[in-house]
Amino acid sequence: MMQESGPETKCNDSAVQNGGSTGNHLLECSLRESRSNGETPSLEASAAELAHFQQHQALQVARQLLIHQQQVSGGKTQKRNDKQPSLQVPVSVAMMTPQVITPQQMQQILQQQVLTPQQLQVLIQQQQALMLHQQLQEFYKKQQDQLQLQLIQQHAGKQPKEQQQQQQVTTQQLAFQQQLLQMQQLQQQNLMTLQRHGLLSLQPGQPSLPLQSLAQGMIPAELQQLWKEVTGSHTVDDGACNNHSSLDLSTTCVSSSAPHKPSLLLNPHASTNGQASLLTPKRESVSHEEYMHSHSLYGHGVCKWPGCEAVCDDYSSFLKHLNNEHALDDRSTAQCRVQMQVVQQLELQLSKDKERLQAMMSHLHVKSTEPKASPQPLNLVSSATLSKTASESSPQSLPHTPTTPTTPLTPITQGPSVITTTSIHNVGPIRRRYSDKYNVPISSDIAQNQEFYKNAEVRPPFTYASLIRQAILESPEKQLTLNEIYNWFTRMFAYFRRNAATWKNAVRHNLSLHKCFVRVENVKGAVWTVDEIEFQKRRPQKISGEDRYCNPSLIKNIQTSHAYCTPLNAALQASMAENSIPLYTTASMGNPALTSLASAMREELNGVIDHATSNGSDSSPGRSPMQAMHHVHVKEEPMDPDDNEGPLSLVTTANQSPDFDPDRDYEDEPVNEDMD
DNA sequence: TACGCGATAAACACTA
DNA sequence: GTAGTGTTTATCGCGT
Numbered sequence: 120m121m122q123e124s125g126p127e128t129k130c131n132d133s134a135v136q137n138g139g140s141t142g143n144h145l146l147e148c149s150l151r152e153s154r155s156n157g158e159t160p161s162l163e164a165s166a167a168e169l170a171h172f173q174q175h176q177a178l179q180v181a182r183q184l185l186i187h188q189q190q191v192s193g194g195k196t197q198k199r200n201d202k203q204p205s206l207q208v209p210v211s212v213a214m215m216t217p218q219v220i221t222p223q224q225m226q227q228i229l230q231q232q233v234l235t236p237q238q239l240q241v242l243i244q245q246q247q248a249l250m251l252h253q254q255l256q257e258f259y260k261k262q263q264d265q266l267q268l269q270l271i272q273q274h275a276g277k278q279p280k281e282q283q284q285q286q287q288v289t290t291q292q293l294a295f296q297q298q299l300l301q302m303q304q305l306q307q308q309n310l311m312t313l314q315r316h317g318l319l320s321l322q323p324g325q326p327s328l329p330l331q332s333l334a335q336g337m338i339p340a341e342l343q344q345l346w347k348e349v350t351g352s353h354t355v356d357d358g359a360c361n362n363h364s365s366l367d368l369s370t371t372c373v374s375s376s377a378p379h380k381p382s383l384l385l386n387p388h389a390s391t392n393g394q395a396s397l398l399t400p401k402r403e404s405v406s407h408e409e410y411m412h413s414h415s416l417y418g419h420g421v422c423k424w425p426g427c428e429a430v431c432d433d434y435s436s437f438l439k440h441l442n443n444e445h446a447l448d449d450r451s452t453a454q455c456r457v458q459m460q461v462v463q464q465l466e467l468q469l470s471k472d473k474e475r476l477q478a479m480m481s482h483l484h485v486k487s488t489e490p491k492a493s494p495q496p497l498n499l500v501s502s503a504t505l506s507k508t509a510s511e512s513s514p515q516s517l518p519h520t521p522t523t524p525t526t527p528l529t530p531i532t533q534g535p536s537v538i539t540t541t542s543i544h545n546v547g548p549i550r551r552r553y554s555d556k557y558n559v560p561i562s563s564d565i566a567q568n569q570e571f572y573k574n575a576e577v578r579p580p581f582t583y584a585s586l587i588r589q590a591i592l593e594s595p596e597k598q599l600t601l602n603e604i605y606n607w608f609t610r611m612f613a614y615f616r617r618n619a620a621t622w623k624n625a626v627r628h629n630l631s632l633h634k635c636f637v638r639v640e641n642v643k644g645a646v647w648t649v650d651e652i653e654f655q656k657r658r659p660q661k662i663s664g665e666d667r668y669c670n671p672s673l674i675k676n677i678q679t680s681h682a683y684c685t686p687l688n689a690a691l692q693a694s695m696a697e698n699s700i701p702l703y704t705t706a707s708m709g710n711p712a713l714t715s716l717a718s719a720m721r722e723e724l725n726g727v728i729d730h731a732t733s734n735g736s737d738s739s740p741g742r743s744p745m746q747a748m749h750h751v752h753v754k755e756e757p758m759d760p761d762d763n764e765g766p767l768s769l770v771t772t773a774n775q776s777p778d779f780d781p782d783r784d785y786e787d788e789p790v791n792e793d794m795d
Numbered sequence: 796t797a798c799g800c801g802a803t804a805a806a807c808a809c810t811a
Numbered sequence: 812g813t814a815g816t817g818t819t820t821a822t823c824g825c826g827t
Contacts, residue, residue: 582801601816625802631818638817644811645816798827809817 416441425458561589565611576613583622583629584654587636591649598639598646601627 416422417437422429424445431437445451561581565572572579579586590607591599599607605623608615615622630636630647635654639646 584801621803624804627817628803628819629801800825800827802823804822805820807817807819809815811813811815 416445425454425461561585562593565589569611572612572614573610574613576617578614579612583625584633584635587626587629587647588649588654591636591647598648600644600646601630604630604647 414434414437416424417431417434420430420432422431422437422440422444424441427444429440429444431440445454565579571577581589586608587604590604590611591597593607594603604626605619608622608626609619630638633653635650635656637648637650639648
């Protein structure tokens with residue numbers, strides 16, 4: 120990749136001639152400009168000035184990084200197609216500034232966007248440290264020269280002013296030592312800063328780092344390895360000099376044969392983006408096993424590269440596999456980008472769900488304090504109330520996005536116009552129950568929440584039998600053909616616009632199984648009617664089984680039903696499984712950050728539950744708050760014919776179909792399991 | 796633990 | 812032969 124010469128690349132030195140990067144060049148120029156301006160570190164240079172200079176350099180580096188990032192994102196990607204060996208750094212440049220990460224590499228890293236800001240910060244800090252070391256080296260050299268000169272003068276003059284000169288020398292030496300001490304303090308501060316960020320660790324027995332160690336804090340070989348790790352291209356070589364396929368930072372081979380082994384180690388636990396370690400495992404101080412255990416791409420003998428899952432018996436074979444299969448090429452780069460997209464999606468989803476949860480909690484807090492006679496609060500998170508309440512109670516507005524469909528308005532367990540905390544389970548996947556006592560039968564619910572069911576891929580909380588019956592009863596002649604029943608399902612429920620084979624089979628199965636459905640032959644063909652007597656005769660259930668829908672089977676239900684059968688979904692599911700997140704909505708699944716909020720919400724509800732149970736309900740002490748709530752509300756609610764129905768489970772997804780066309784036949788449409 | 800229920804899957808037969 | 816329809820069986824998870 121050719122570096123476009125920025126306005127700051129005024130110095131016409133070899134760095135430019137050799138394609139040296141702008142940032143690197145900038146550093147060089149800055150140093151040289153400083154020197155030419157008399158700011159060269161000298162005996163007179165104070166530690167504060169050096170620190171200031173260091174900060175200035177760091178700022179310039181950061182600024183340069185930003186400029187590069189903007190340029191990269193500004194559509195200059197065609198430059199990447201240049202024939203120049205993009206990752207090759209000229210030898211001269213590498214030799215000139217062997218310890219400083221080249222801007223080309225930095226730009227590559229930025230373009231790949233695979234480094235977290237923390238890592239970038241560390242890189243910048245390392246740049247600072249290295250620059251400081253350069254300054255110190257010059258400073259030290261000058262000191263030596265001057266001392267030597269003074270010694271020569273002493274020996275040459277040697278006479279009457281001997282004592283005076285000796286005194287001067289002593290004074291200067293003292294000043295020099297003080298300067299050195301200050302320099303070392305500065306360096307230690309710098310190192311401590313790095314340590315604070317958890318990205319540097321010192322070997323035991325080395326409380327302080329010699330300058331030489333700092334100088335090698337980021338040797339080219341390490342940078343090369345860093346690059347390889349960042350790009351997924353590893354080298355297993357011990358010589359480390361034979362592989363220049365990806366990034367050649369230096370012609371010097373310092374990895375294993377360097378006389379001064381760096382005593383700096385990158386903390387393997389400092390990884391924030393899955394990169395287990397920024398440094399190569401071949402460092403003798405990092406054991407092979409330790410690195411293997413911390414490698415994010417290797418676990419349980421399987422390569423965890425997205426879409427790979429190749430079995431690697433041991434770590435060396437894994438490395439070999441990694442080098443062979445996931446070297447730096449277009450495919451790996453593309454996969455890396457895909458992974459970045461996945462992460463971005465997850466982050467986006469997380470932020471959305473955080474907002475949603477905030478709004479929900481704010482809303483519930485408001486609603487739960489409202490008088491029970493409130494005529495409105497039928498909905499828990501209906502769009503109108505939600506947006507209003509959210510805007511009032513939360514600084515974050517909650518736009519009505521497709522991922523936040525309207526929620527059923529129907530009251531669940533209590534009276535139709537009273538919302539209580541027992542109905543909070545509406546938020547989750549708990550089955551809602553319908554009571555004729557409150558004149559809210561299935562038909563009423565469907566009518567009230569028609570838009571919700573049409574747009575949100577929420578599995579209706581009714582059994583297939585109830586839905587079929589409802590479809591038939593809604594028809595003018597109280598009879599429907601099978602196909603008309605299908606159409607009613609897809610028309611009324613977004614949920615039934617996918618997995619047609621499954622639910623259609625279930626519909627047919629129910630029609631045949633239940634005696635309440637009577638097949639009637641007519642001139643058109645067969646139509647299905649409902650035998651209400653038979654329907655009412657169906658055995659009522661004492662408990663309609665909410666709890667069963669608050670269990671892992673529901674997770675399976677959700678996982679198989681909603682639309683995120685994608686890497687994102689997989690990531691969500693994996694995250695959910697790993698974190699054992701209680702299920703509230705699929706959209707919020709797997710967000711560890713939400714667990715605390717959810718937990719808080721549960722705790723808040725728990726108090727209400729306790730109060731409710733103390734009023735006669737016998738909730739089991741071992742139950743979770745949610746279960747207890749269900750239990751309470753079952754106790755409070757009489758049975759009704761509709762209640763006999765087992766739920767289909769309530770599933771909310773972040774995916775819905777707002778563009779649903781009622782006239783369109785969704786039957787047997789291929790289920791789009793992939794999400795762009 | 797047995798049972799019933801609902802959901803799901805699958806096999807099979809029949810018909811247009 | 813294919814697709815749609817209808818029936819039946821089996822299995823699973825859950826609650827009682």
